[in-house]
Amino acid sequence: MALLPDLKKGKRGAIAKAISIMENDPKEARKLIKKIYKLSGKSVVIGITGPAGAGKSSLINRLSMELKKLKLKPAVLAVDPTSHVTGGAILGDRVRMTESTDTGTYIRSIASRGATGAIAHSVRNSLRVLEYAGFNPIIIESVGAGQTEVDISKIADITVVTFNPHTGDSIQTIKAGITEIGDIYLVNKSDLDGATQLFQALQDFIGTDEEEAVILKTSAKKNKGIKELASKLKELMKQKSKDKKTSEKTRLESELEDIILNNVRQEISTMIGKSKSFSSYLKKVQEKKIDPFEAADKLTKNFIK
Known part of the structure; x- marks a missing residue:
């Protein structure tokens, strides 16, 4: 990664570029994190x-x-x-x-x-x-x-x-x-x-x-x-x-949890978008045949089988 030597030297252009990657390009951000982690x-x-x-x-x-x-x-x-x-x-x-x-x-x-x-x-x-x-x-x-x-x-x-x-x-x-x-x-x-x-x-x-x-x-x-x-x-x-080592362990635990929850949220979001059962349960909720909590419980079980 051509960016790394300049980043190590603390060059402003390289730092700005790297932070922009972290903000806007998840794919490249992962590659960069792998190198500097x-x-x-x-x-x-x-x-x-x-x-x-x-x-x-x-x-x-x-x-x-x-x-x-x-x-x-x-x-x-x-x-x-x-x-x-x-x-x-x-x-x-x-x-x-x-x-x-x-x-x-x-x-x-x-x-x-x-x-x-x-x-x-x-x-x-x-x-x-x-x-x-x-x-x-x-x-x-x-x-x-x-x-x-x-x-x-x-x-x-x-x-x-x-x-x-x-x-x-x-x-x-x-x-x-x-x-x-x-x-x-x-x-x-x-x-x-x-x-x-x-x-x-x-x-x-x-x-x-x-x-x-x-x-x-x-x-x-x-x-x-x-x-x-x-x-x-x-x-x-x-x-x-x-105390840095101890606090870093706690921080990484909460970061790992965040990343997992985020991944799961994205997966489920995609599944909802493609799900036919979601549409049918939504219709039942809209027609007041079933309440939203019951519908959500049933759908959640389907999604996390």
């Missing part, structure tokens, strides 16, 4: 999530530059909710991250294509491409939409949850199970009114006695707290690298 699973993945408008892009821009100062080589994958009309990424322009790109951070926007909780198969494979190209850590940015925050913790070794004092429902969000997934909680845009109250609310909900959870105030605009965040992440990266 053995060398994957070593980089630390940092998930940064939180509601839209929490200032994640500007924060990541500053953070990447601080991580580089700490002799790390970060890359960023920004997972965008897919536009249902075009299938493209609606947050495609990464304008707010230009500074860090100029300093050599690789940044790529990737569409979630409506996968569960906006974390797609292509994200896992794109992570492998970036690992092969020598990046560590790899930051995944995702907009908090429904399950996204919780799903990101399945892929990330370190999860950073971002809040912004002007997100009216932030206290509600804090209550909604998100407190269980974070390693670090950020009150970003901390120069705004309400930041102190939000910071205290976070401390109340998460509890300060939990040694693992870290709560910080940051402001990308004023470049405050970013240095502290970067050194905290470097410290956590050292810890997580030790």
Whole structure:
């Protein structure tokens, strides 16, 4: 594969091409994964999530530059909710991250294509491409939409949850199970009114006695707290690298399950399309002769004989 030597050298064109393959060409993606799989699973993945408008892009821009100062080589994958009309990424322009790109951070926007909780198969494979190209850590940015925050913790070794004092429902969000997934909680845009109250609310909900959870105030605009965040992440990266083998095993188990379920779903979908019994049961349901659950049970037995 002509792409591999350039990919190993971390050449941007090769990385862009490889990630596009992962997103758009399942057949070629499989060939590429076969070549790079053995060398994957070593980089630390940092998930940064939180509601839209929490200032994640500007924060990541500053953070990447601080991580580089700490002799790390970060890359960023920004997972965008897919536009249902075009299938493209609606947050495609990464304008707010230009500074860090100029300093050599690789940044790529990737569409979630409506996968569960906006974390797609292509994200896992794109992570492998970036690992092969020598990046560590790899930051995944995702907009908090429904399950996204919780799903990101399945892929990330370190999860950073971002809040912004002007997100009216932030206290509600804090209550909604998100407190269980974070390693670090950020009150970003901390120069705004309400930041102190939000910071205290976070401390109340998460509890300060939990040694693992870290709560910080940051402001990308004023470049405050970013240095502290970067050194905290470097410290956590050292810890997580030790547990990497165990977390990788769990992650691969869930990936394998996902792939199998996806394969089965596709198979069954094809079978439904070709099935005469589906049409006849559908007619019975439409004529109210049988309820949908009974029909589905009978059809399922036929399909998985």
